[in-house]
Amino acid sequence: MKNPLLAVNNIHTYYDRSHILQGINLEIYSGEVVILIGRQGAGKTTTLLSIMGIQPSKNGSILFAGKEIAGKPSWEIARLGIGLIPENRRIFPDLTVAENLEVAMKSAIGGYNKRSAYGDFPELYPLRDRPAQNLSGGEQQMLTIARTLMGNPKLLLMDEPTEGLAPLLVKRIAESMVRLRDRGQTLLITGHNITFAFDLGDRAYIIDTGTIEWSGEMKQLREQPEILERYLALSN
Ligand SMILES: Nc1ncnc2c1ncn2[C@@H]1O[C@H](COP(=O)(O)OP(=O)(O)O)[C@@H](O)[C@H]1O
Ligand SMILES: [Mg+2]
Structure with missing residues:
Protein backbone atom coordinates (compact mmCIF):
# COMPACT_ATOMS: atom_id res chain seq x y z
CA MET A 1 0.00 0.00 0.00
CA LYS A 2 1.10 3.55 -0.74
CA ASN A 3 2.35 5.76 2.07
CA PRO A 4 -0.11 8.32 3.39
CA LEU A 5 0.34 11.97 2.42
CA LEU A 6 -0.23 12.88 6.06
CA ALA A 7 0.27 10.58 9.05
CA VAL A 8 -0.51 11.98 12.48
CA ILE A 24 -4.62 11.77 18.06
CA ASN A 25 -3.93 9.36 15.20
CA LEU A 26 -5.10 9.94 11.66
CA GLU A 27 -3.99 9.33 8.11
CA ILE A 28 -4.82 10.96 4.82
CA TYR A 29 -3.91 9.51 1.43
CA SER A 30 -3.29 11.63 -1.60
CA GLY A 31 -6.55 12.47 -3.39
CA GLU A 32 -8.73 11.60 -0.41
CA VAL A 33 -11.36 13.76 1.23
CA VAL A 34 -11.35 13.07 4.96
CA LEU A 49 -3.53 24.00 14.37
CA SER A 50 -1.16 21.26 15.52
CA ILE A 51 -0.76 19.86 12.01
CA MET A 52 -0.04 23.39 10.82
CA GLY A 53 2.48 24.05 13.62
CA ILE A 54 0.48 27.00 14.98
CA GLN A 55 -0.37 25.23 18.25
CA PRO A 56 2.40 22.65 18.17
CA SER A 57 1.99 19.22 19.71
CA LYS A 58 4.23 18.36 22.61
CA ASN A 59 5.04 14.87 21.45
CA GLY A 60 4.13 12.33 18.81
CA SER A 61 4.93 12.58 15.16
CA ILE A 62 3.40 14.19 12.09
CA LEU A 63 4.72 12.91 8.78
CA PHE A 64 3.89 14.87 5.65
CA ALA A 65 4.95 13.21 2.40
CA GLY A 66 7.19 11.02 4.55
CA LYS A 67 8.91 13.93 6.24
CA GLU A 68 8.65 14.84 9.94
CA ILE A 69 6.93 18.22 10.29
CA ALA A 70 6.14 18.21 14.03
CA GLY A 71 8.22 20.98 15.57
CA LYS A 72 8.68 22.89 12.33
CA PRO A 73 7.51 26.50 12.15
CA SER A 74 4.17 27.01 10.44
CA TRP A 75 5.58 29.02 7.53
CA GLU A 76 7.79 26.06 6.67
CA ILE A 77 4.86 23.65 6.92
CA ALA A 78 2.89 25.93 4.59
CA ARG A 79 5.79 25.99 2.16
CA LEU A 80 5.99 22.21 2.19
CA GLY A 81 2.40 22.15 0.91
CA ILE A 82 -0.24 22.37 3.63
CA GLY A 83 -2.82 25.16 3.45
CA LEU A 84 -5.23 26.07 6.26
CA ILE A 85 -8.58 27.77 5.90
CA PRO A 86 -9.27 28.92 9.45
CA GLU A 87 -12.66 29.30 11.06
CA ASN A 88 -12.65 33.04 10.55
CA ARG A 89 -12.49 33.99 6.92
CA ARG A 90 -9.38 35.78 5.77
CA ILE A 91 -10.17 38.36 3.14
CA PHE A 92 -9.47 42.02 2.65
CA PRO A 93 -12.95 43.51 3.06
CA ASP A 94 -12.20 46.77 1.21
CA LEU A 95 -10.68 45.11 -1.84
CA THR A 96 -12.78 43.67 -4.63
CA VAL A 97 -12.96 39.95 -5.33
CA ALA A 98 -10.48 40.30 -8.21
CA GLU A 99 -8.09 42.39 -6.09
CA ASN A 100 -8.24 39.85 -3.24
CA LEU A 101 -7.22 37.15 -5.72
CA GLU A 102 -4.46 39.34 -7.18
CA VAL A 103 -2.95 40.01 -3.75
CA ALA A 104 -2.87 36.27 -3.05
CA MET A 105 -1.36 35.62 -6.50
CA LYS A 106 1.65 37.74 -5.57
CA SER A 107 2.74 34.98 -3.22
CA ALA A 108 1.46 32.19 -5.45
CA ILE A 109 3.50 29.14 -6.27
CA GLY A 110 2.46 26.80 -9.04
CA GLY A 111 0.02 27.58 -11.76
CA TYR A 112 -3.09 28.57 -9.81
CA ASN A 113 -4.36 31.95 -10.96
CA LYS A 114 -7.53 34.04 -11.18
CA ARG A 115 -8.81 31.98 -14.07
CA SER A 116 -8.39 28.77 -12.06
CA ALA A 117 -10.20 30.40 -9.15
CA TYR A 118 -13.16 31.37 -11.33
CA GLY A 119 -13.16 27.82 -12.71
CA ASP A 120 -13.38 26.31 -9.23
CA PHE A 121 -15.83 28.96 -8.01
CA PRO A 122 -17.89 30.16 -10.98
CA GLU A 123 -20.06 32.15 -8.55
CA LEU A 124 -17.15 34.55 -7.95
CA TYR A 125 -16.69 35.61 -11.58
CA PRO A 126 -19.75 37.86 -11.88
CA LEU A 127 -18.83 39.36 -8.48
CA ARG A 128 -15.20 40.10 -9.39
CA ASP A 129 -15.50 43.90 -9.10
CA ARG A 130 -17.49 43.86 -5.88
CA PRO A 131 -15.81 44.73 -2.55
CA ALA A 132 -15.36 41.52 -0.61
CA GLN A 133 -17.21 42.89 2.41
CA ASN A 134 -20.36 42.98 0.28
CA LEU A 135 -20.27 39.25 -0.42
CA SER A 136 -22.47 36.76 1.37
CA GLY A 137 -20.87 34.48 3.96
CA GLY A 138 -20.74 31.63 1.47
CA GLU A 139 -19.15 33.78 -1.23
CA GLN A 140 -16.57 35.06 1.25
CA GLN A 141 -15.80 31.45 2.11
CA MET A 142 -15.27 30.65 -1.59
CA LEU A 143 -12.94 33.64 -1.93
CA THR A 144 -10.97 32.51 1.12
CA ILE A 145 -10.58 29.02 -0.34
CA ALA A 146 -9.53 30.43 -3.72
CA ARG A 147 -6.92 32.65 -2.04
CA THR A 148 -5.50 29.67 -0.15
CA LEU A 149 -5.35 27.59 -3.35
CA MET A 150 -2.95 30.18 -4.78
CA GLY A 151 -0.37 28.59 -2.47
CA ASN A 152 -0.87 25.35 -4.42
CA PRO A 153 -1.30 23.20 -1.28
CA LYS A 154 -0.94 19.43 -1.63
CA LEU A 155 -3.20 19.18 1.41
CA LEU A 156 -5.91 21.69 2.22
CA LEU A 157 -7.22 21.84 5.80
CA MET A 158 -10.64 23.46 6.16
CA ASP A 159 -11.99 24.31 9.58
CA GLU A 160 -15.81 24.17 9.65
CA PRO A 161 -16.15 25.74 6.19
CA THR A 162 -19.96 25.61 6.24
CA GLU A 163 -20.46 26.82 9.80
CA GLY A 164 -23.05 29.58 10.10
CA LEU A 165 -24.07 29.47 6.44
CA ALA A 166 -27.63 29.17 5.16
CA PRO A 167 -28.52 25.71 3.76
CA LEU A 168 -28.42 26.87 0.13
CA LEU A 169 -24.92 28.27 0.59
CA VAL A 170 -23.80 25.12 2.38
CA LYS A 171 -24.89 23.23 -0.72
CA ARG A 172 -22.92 25.54 -3.01
CA ILE A 173 -19.79 25.32 -0.88
CA ALA A 174 -20.15 21.54 -0.88
CA GLU A 175 -20.43 21.60 -4.68
CA SER A 176 -17.26 23.63 -5.01
CA MET A 177 -15.47 21.15 -2.76
CA VAL A 178 -16.63 18.34 -5.03
CA ARG A 179 -15.02 20.24 -7.93
CA LEU A 180 -11.76 20.49 -5.95
CA ARG A 181 -11.90 16.79 -5.11
CA ASP A 182 -12.58 15.87 -8.72
CA ARG A 183 -9.41 17.55 -9.85
CA GLY A 184 -7.42 15.66 -7.24
CA ALA A 204 -14.29 10.09 8.43
CA TYR A 205 -12.87 10.30 11.92
CA ILE A 206 -14.96 11.14 14.96
CA ILE A 207 -13.10 13.08 17.63
CA ASP A 208 -14.28 13.59 21.20
CA THR A 209 -12.43 15.09 24.16
CA GLY A 210 -9.16 15.07 22.26
CA THR A 211 -9.14 11.46 21.12
CA ILE A 212 -10.29 9.70 17.98
CA GLU A 213 -13.31 7.62 18.99
CA TRP A 214 -14.25 6.15 15.62
CA SER A 215 -12.90 5.99 12.09
CA GLY A 216 -14.22 4.42 8.93
CA GLU A 217 -15.74 4.90 5.51
CA MET A 218 -18.14 7.81 5.03
CA LYS A 219 -20.56 5.28 3.58
CA GLN A 220 -20.84 3.63 7.00
CA LEU A 221 -21.90 6.91 8.61
CA ARG A 222 -24.51 7.42 5.93
CA GLU A 223 -25.93 3.96 6.40
CA GLN A 224 -25.65 3.75 10.19
CA PRO A 225 -26.82 7.09 11.65
CA GLU A 226 -26.64 5.55 15.13
CA ILE A 227 -22.85 5.92 14.99
CA LEU A 228 -23.14 9.70 14.72
CA GLU A 229 -25.88 9.78 17.33
CA ARG A 230 -23.68 7.93 19.78
CA TYR A 231 -20.81 10.42 19.56
CA LEU A 232 -22.56 13.66 18.69
CA ALA A 233 -25.66 13.34 20.83
CA LEU A 234 -24.97 16.56 22.69
CA SER A 235 -24.05 18.67 19.70
CA ASN A 236 -26.15 21.12 17.67
N1 LIG B 1 -6.54 29.26 23.19
C1 LIG B 1 -7.03 28.35 24.05
N2 LIG B 1 -6.69 28.35 25.35
C2 LIG B 1 -7.17 27.43 26.21
N3 LIG B 1 -8.02 26.45 25.85
C3 LIG B 1 -8.41 26.40 24.57
C4 LIG B 1 -7.94 27.33 23.61
N4 LIG B 1 -8.49 27.02 22.41
C5 LIG B 1 -9.28 25.94 22.63
N5 LIG B 1 -9.22 25.56 23.92
C6 LIG B 1 -9.92 24.40 24.52
O1 LIG B 1 -9.51 23.23 23.85
C7 LIG B 1 -10.61 22.35 23.65
C8 LIG B 1 -10.72 22.02 22.17
O2 LIG B 1 -11.04 23.20 21.46
P1 LIG B 1 -11.13 23.25 19.88
O3 LIG B 1 -9.97 22.53 19.30
O4 LIG B 1 -11.30 24.67 19.51
O5 LIG B 1 -12.46 22.40 19.62
P2 LIG B 1 -13.41 22.36 18.34
O6 LIG B 1 -12.71 23.01 17.21
O7 LIG B 1 -13.67 20.89 18.12
O8 LIG B 1 -14.67 23.05 18.73
C9 LIG B 1 -11.83 23.05 24.25
O9 LIG B 1 -12.03 22.54 25.53
C10 LIG B 1 -11.43 24.50 24.28
O10 LIG B 1 -12.05 25.15 25.35
MG1 LIG C 1 -13.26 24.62 16.07
Missing part, protein backbone atom coordinates in the same frame (compact mmCIF):
# COMPACT_ATOMS: atom_id res chain seq x y z
CA ASN A 9 0.80 9.62 15.16
CA ASN A 10 -0.16 9.93 18.79
CA ILE A 11 0.06 13.71 19.16
CA HIS A 12 -0.59 15.46 22.46
CA THR A 13 -1.30 19.19 22.48
CA TYR A 14 -1.69 21.56 25.42
CA TYR A 15 -2.92 25.09 26.03
CA ASP A 16 -0.76 25.98 28.99
CA ARG A 17 -1.45 23.09 31.32
CA SER A 18 -4.74 21.96 29.75
CA HIS A 19 -4.09 18.68 28.04
CA ILE A 20 -6.38 18.97 24.98
CA LEU A 21 -5.26 16.49 22.32
CA GLN A 22 -4.69 13.18 24.02
CA GLY A 23 -3.07 10.97 21.45
CA ILE A 35 -13.89 14.55 7.37
CA LEU A 36 -13.04 15.16 11.03
CA ILE A 37 -16.29 15.24 12.95
CA GLY A 38 -16.83 16.22 16.55
CA ARG A 39 -18.98 18.34 18.80
CA GLN A 40 -17.97 21.86 19.88
CA GLY A 41 -14.84 21.75 21.98
CA ALA A 42 -13.88 18.22 20.87
CA GLY A 43 -10.49 19.32 19.56
CA LYS A 44 -11.04 19.74 15.80
CA THR A 45 -9.50 23.20 15.50
CA THR A 46 -6.63 22.25 17.80
CA THR A 47 -5.89 19.22 15.60
CA LEU A 48 -5.63 21.42 12.50
CA GLN A 185 -7.18 18.10 -4.33
CA THR A 186 -6.61 16.31 -1.02
CA LEU A 187 -8.86 17.72 1.70
CA LEU A 188 -9.24 17.44 5.46
CA ILE A 189 -12.49 19.12 6.49
CA THR A 190 -13.84 19.55 10.02
CA GLY A 191 -17.43 19.98 11.11
CA HIS A 192 -19.93 19.21 13.83
CA ASN A 193 -22.85 18.96 11.45
CA ILE A 194 -21.57 17.00 8.50
CA THR A 195 -24.66 16.22 6.45
CA PHE A 196 -23.07 18.36 3.72
CA ALA A 197 -20.14 15.95 3.60
CA PHE A 198 -22.05 12.71 3.11
CA ASP A 199 -21.50 12.74 -0.64
CA LEU A 200 -18.14 14.48 -0.46
CA GLY A 201 -16.06 12.58 2.08
CA ASP A 202 -14.29 9.29 1.42
CA ARG A 203 -13.53 8.55 5.06
